[in-house]
Amino acid sequence: MKRDDLRNIAIIAHVDHGKTTLVDGMLKQAGIFRSNQQVQERVMDSIDLERERGITIMAKNTAVEYNGIKINIVDTPGHADFGGEVERTLKMVDGVLLLVDASEGPLPQTRFVLKKALELGLPPILVINKIDRPDARIQEVLNEVYDLFIDLDATEEQLEFPIVYTNAKRGIAKLDINDDSENLKPLFDLILKTIPAPEGKRDGVLQLLVTNIDYNDYVGRLAIGRIFSGTIRIGDAVAMINGNGDTVKTKITSIYTFQGLERIEAKEASIGDIIALAGIEGINIGDTITDVERPMPLPRIKVDEPTISMV
Numbered sequence: 615m616k617r618d619d620l621r622n623i624a625i626i627a628h629v630d631h632g633k634t635t636l637v638d639g640m641l642k643q644a645g646i647f648r649s650n651q652q653v654q655e656r657v658m659d660s661i662d663l664e665r666e667r668g669i670t671i672m673a674k675n676t677a678v679e680y681n682g683i684k685i686n687i688v689d690t691p692g693h694a695d696f697g698g699e700v701e702r703t704l705k706m707v708d709g710v711l712l713l714v715d716a717s718e719g720p721l722p723q724t725r726f727v728l729k730k731a732l733e734l735g736l737p738p739i740l741v742i743n744k745i746d747r748p749d750a751r752i753q754e755v756l757n758e759v760y761d762l763f764i765d766l767d768a769t770e771e772q773l774e775f776p777i778v779y780t781n782a783k784r785g786i787a788k789l790d791i792n793d794d795s796e797n798l799k800p801l802f803d804l805i806l807k808t809i810p811a812p813e814g815k816r817d818g819v820l821q822l823l824v825t826n827i828d829y830n831d832y833v834g835r836l837a838i839g840r841i842f843s844g845t846i847r848i849g850d851a852v853a854m855i856n857g858n859g860d861t862v863k864t865k866i867t868s869i870y871t872f873q874g875l876e877r878i879e880a881k882e883a884s885i886g887d888i889i890a891l892a893g894i895e896g897i898n899i900g901d902t903i904t905d906v907e908r909p910m911p912l913p914r915i916k917v918d919e920p921t922i923s924m925v
């Protein structure tokens with residue numbers, strides 16, 4: 615079946631090109647922010663280390679709802695040092711937004727992540743941001759992006775990427791630079807149109823690939839991943855297949871989905887959903903959560919945790 619109510623995307627951007635601003639705008643316009651909720655911390659760069667170093671280190675998840683469709687947005691580390699994490703993150707999504715500054719053009723940090731995305735066959739949407747900059751050079755930047763795609767051996771289909779022009783600061787997206795759009799609706803519509811809805815068997819054998827580990831003060835260790843097949847429910851007895859190939863029986867005690875900046879408890883989740891599971895002892899990146907009776911591991915993914923070298 616197809617999850618027409620869901621899209622999973624990643625954003626690829628060089629630092630400072632406007633990823634955080636764009637996601638903020640999407641969250642605001644999707645009506646996620648309640649008026650009494652003070653959002654001082656911005657979505658994608660809440661980690662101190664990130665602020666210090668000015669690069670995004672941890673993949674984070676957020677979700678917006680537009681026209682009744684949930685769009686999960688995952689952040690990709692924009693740096694080749696985190697190759698393993700980039701690959702893992704991209705395995706959760708069905709398409710990418712390539713965000714490029716209208717003046718600076720594509721820079722080396724985006725090249726590596728884009729290469730991985732193209733290798734995985736993910737359809738891209740090009741977002742040319744900061745079109746309001748007085749030194750914007752949109753046509754040249756567009757040509758540089760085409761050159762980059764060709765250089766990275768993009769397929770003809772990938773080369774036909776749709777383009778959207780944004781002023782993330784003002785929350786405006788245009789399909790044509792001369793449009794007089796006043797919001798991000800064209801971007802939302804383009805995502806729904808271009809990025810395929812997840813597909814799989816809702817009643818199939820459960821397969822969830824653990825892509826990341828996170829921590830939460832209340833529930834402790836959280837395993838984050840996408841469900842590739844089947845459905846998971848609170849109370850289910852499941853099998854965890856770990857790095858040694860051992861199958862460990864465990865029970866699902868809590869499921870969280872993403873909504874805005876928050877994690878929301880859910881009773882069940884199904885194919886395509888990106889979820890966090892709490893309370894599974896010993897769970898690690900690369901593990902598969904699967905059916906107890908018919909355990910079917912997903913291919914293990916590379917884990918090369920970053921060693922942060924200070925420059």
Ligand code: GDP
Nearest residue numbers: 629630631632633634635743744780781782783
């Ligand atoms: P990130 O590192 O990719 O998350 O970039 P940020 O979202 O933090 O943006 C970097 C800087 O660019 C901030 O000062 C933003 O206010 C600014 N910025 C983001 N989008 C736009 C835009 O569309 N136009 C202009 N002029 N500035 C922008």
